[in-house]
Amino acid sequence: MTNVGQRLATIRGGGAASRHNARTIAALTTNPGCARRAVLDCASVDKQRLAAYIDYPARFGQSQFAITRGNAFEAQVKANGCAQLLQLLRERLDLEIPEVSYDDLESVAGRESQDVRYARSRALLTRAAAQAEGAGTLFDHPLLRLEVAGQQAYLEPDLIAFQHDGQFHVVEIKSFAVIDGQADSGKVAGAAIQAAVYVLAMRELLGDAGFDPEIVSHDVVLVCPRDFSNQPMAVRIDVRKQLAVLRRQLSRMTRIDALLANLPATLTFDFAPDDSGVPTRSPASLVAALEAVEARYSPECLASCELAYFCRHEARGCTAALGKSAREEMGGIERVETALAIARNQLAPSEDQEEAAELLRAAARLRAELISGVAG
Numbered sequence: 001m002t003n004v005g006q007r008l009a010t011i012r013g014g015g016a017a018s019r020h021n022a023r024t025i026a027a028l029t030t031n032p033g034c035a036r037r038a039v040l041d042c043a044s045v046d047k048q049r050l051a052a053y054i055d056y057p058a059r060f061g062q063s064q065f066a067i068t069r070g071n072a073f074e075a076q077v078k079a080n081g082c083a084q085l086l087q088l089l090r091e092r093l094d095l096e097i098p099e100v101s102y103d104d105l106e107s108v109a110g111r112e113s114q115d116v117r118y119a120r121s122r123a124l125l126t127r128a129a130a131q132a133e134g135a136g137t138l139f140d141h142p143l144l145r146l147e148v149a150g151q152q153a154y155l156e157p158d159l160i161a162f163q164h165d166g167q168f169h170v171v172e173i174k175s176f177a178v179i180d181g182q183a184d185s186g187k188v189a190g191a192a193i194q195a196a197v198y199v200l201a202m203r204e205l206l207g208d209a210g211f212d213p214e215i216v217s218h219d220v221v222l223v224c225p226r227d228f229s230n231q232p233m234a235v236r237i238d239v240r241k242q243l244a245v246l247r248r249q250l251s252r253m254t255r256i257d258a259l260l261a262n263l264p265a266t267l268t269f270d271f272a273p274d275d276s277g278v279p280t281r282s283p284a285s286l287v288a289a290l291e292a293v294e295a296r297y298s299p300e301c302l303a304s305c306e307l308a309y310f311c312r313h314e315a316r317g318c319t320a321a322l323g324k325s326a327r328e329e330m331g332g333i334e335r336v337e338t339a340l341a342i343a344r345n346q347l348a349p350s351e352d353q354e355e356a357a358e359l360l361r362a363a364a365r366l367r368a369e370l371i372s373g374v375a376g
Contacts, residue, residue, distance in 0.1 A: 004151070004257050008043040013270020017044035020153040022194035025146060027304035029249040034296040035259050037305060042151045042256045045269050047306035053271070054283045054290075056310035059302075070175035074158065077173055077223055077232050082138055082160065085171065088223065088234040089162070100162075101134075106141040114154045117143040125202070126209045128163045138162050144201035151256055157198050168206075170198045170220045177225045178233060188222070188237075195220040196242035218243060264292055298324045330356045 020041070028041055040047055051058050077084050081102045105121050121142035128135040139162070144155045160171040172195045176187045199220065203213035218240045226233040269289055271279035290310065297315040300323075301308040315321040319330040319339060332352040333339050341347035342357045343364040349357035 004260065007260050008151070008256075010268055011039065011043040012045050013268050014273070015046055015049075015269075015271060018046040019044070019156055020148070021156050021158075022197040023190075025148060025153065025155070025197050026190070026193040026246075028148065029246055030304055031296060031298065031301060032249045032252045034301075036290065036293040036295040036307070036311070038148075038256065039259055039263070039293050040269070040307075042148065042153075043269075050269060050286065050290075051306045051310060053279065054287050054310060056307070056313065058306040059309065066175065073175040073225060073230060073232075074173045076230060078140065078160070082140075084232055085160065085223065085234075088232060089221070100137040102138045102140065103136045104140045105143065114143060118145060118154065122205055122209070125161070125168075125205060126211070129168075129206050129209070129211045129215060131166060135163075137164070142202075144198065144205060146197065146201040146204065146250075148250065155197070155201055157201075159195075159198055161198075161202060166215060168202060168216045170195050170202065170216070171223060172198075172220055173223045175225065177227060178235075179227050183224060191222055192220070192237050192239050193242045193246070195222070195237065196239040196246050199239060200243060200246055267292055297321060298327065300324070329359060332356055 024041065028037060031037060040050075048058050081100075086100060103124055105117060105124070121139070121144065124136055124139060125142060128137070128139075138160055140160050141157060142159075142161055144157060145152045146155060147153070158173065160173075161168055162171065163169075172191050174187070174191050176184060199216055199218065202216045206216060207213040218238060219236045220239055221234050222237050223232050223234045225231065267289055269286060270281065271286075272281040273279050287310075290307070291314070295311045295314065297308070297311040297318075297320055299312075299321070301311060305311070312321060317336050318334055319336055320327045320334070322336070330339055332350070333342070333356050338347065339356075339360055342349050342353065343360035345361070
């Protein structure tokens with residue numbers, strides 16, 4: 001294990017590593033400037049458990065009903081060697097797939113080791129890319145990986161990759177319904193960015209093996225139930241825009257070794273459980289550990305990060321808590337009370353606050369005019 005790996009293991013403590021998936025990576029890239037999330041995610045800390053223990057539990061996520069329904073729909077689409085999926089690919093998307101072979105990569109000879117599964121996935125995908133005789137066509141649950149903040153994160157993809165005529169496609173199976181040809185835009189956007197994570201990971205795998213990364217298509221296949229039935233339907237989604245955003249945001253993230261260099265050497269989120277598994281470390285001690293890692297809170301975090309409610313409480317009174325646009329407009333002014341005092345001409349701004357001060361004064365004048373007009 002490298003020094004960075006040892007340090008991340010110390011930060012995680014004795015708890016089991018929390019596995020990354022496309023959802024967590026997509027969420028991570030929505031706030032690339034947050035050192036706290038980068039450190040915790042790279043160390044594979046269970047943020048949901050941590051948030052609950054310090055009394056700021058996460059309030060988002062799928063219900064058990066939704067998870068059960070999603071698993072049932074996925075099993076239906078994949079049943080009998082993916083018979084329904086193949087019918088969709090042939091009939092709805094006009095893909096001529098005369099014959100297929102199916103490889104289930106969720107486990108390898110009963111072994112669940114990430115290294116073994118990744119090696120097997122890489123071998124089969126590169127063999128298919130070389131169009132070797134007898135190479136596979138459908139690859140269920142190939143294990144991929146992607147570099148996040150300087151560390152390789154393994155993905156547990158809920159997808160099928162299929163190879164046709166020298167090109168790979170990603171299939172994303174979701175249980176939200178498409179009703180009268182329309183689906184929830186937020187859910188579609190979430191599925192698109194997750195699929196883009198898979199596309200990027202597959203391109204890196206094949207690119208590292210010497211193949212043209214572009215053989216992984218930017219057109220992904222989204223499979224959802226039609227209307228109020230469980231009958232699946234398929235549509236193509238172009239994820240080039242999502243790929244560009246993903247690459248840009250991942251490249252902007254500070255390398256994890258640089259972040260670790262600024263943190264206390266003793267930093268750990270170990271719960272220190274006793275022999276019966278009950279944590280002996282106090283919540284206050286874990287809060288102090290969190291406070292040692294700088295956060296970059298914005299309201300958007302509430303929909304994607306398990307620690308958002310703690311960070312919101314911590315950021316109370318800061319301009320950052322008003323949103324990304326407010327933080328950018330108020331560059332150099334970190335506290336709301338400071339912004340209000342400058343707007344009311346009760347405090348002279350510093351040199352680096354002057355541009356934001358002009359906006360605040362203009363907003364204060366406009367507010368006064370509006371109030372005067374209503375009163376008149």
